[in-house]
Amino acid sequence: MGHWGNHYMMGGWGYGGYGNGIYGWMGMLMPLIMGFAIVLLGVYVFRRSTSQVRTEALSNQSGMDILRERYARGEIDSAEYQSRKQDLEGK
DSSP states (O other), X not given: OHHHHHHHHHTTOSTTSTTSHHHHHHHHHHHHHHHHHHHHHHHXXXXXXXXXXXXXXXXXXXXXXXXXXXXXXXXXXXXXXXXHHHHHHTO
16 A cells, blocks of 8 residues: 555645545636636726727817718718818807
8 A cells, every 4th residue: 555555645636636525626627717817807908998098099089080080981961061060160
């Protein structure tokens, strides 16, 4: 038993190893859970930073820029574009 016992304990399957009840499963799952949490945190930070960039870009646009974009996307027609353009230009 001396040789077998040492091999069993040294092979990682004894106390504290992966095959030792619920603590063994937790030992295998915790790195996966932590990895998943890190990926989620990275996605959250990336999405938050890109939304701030988009918001800053919109806040730097003038009213005329926004009006031109809305007209180009077809959100407003020519008459509304001309009317709002005159309002923005102060005429």
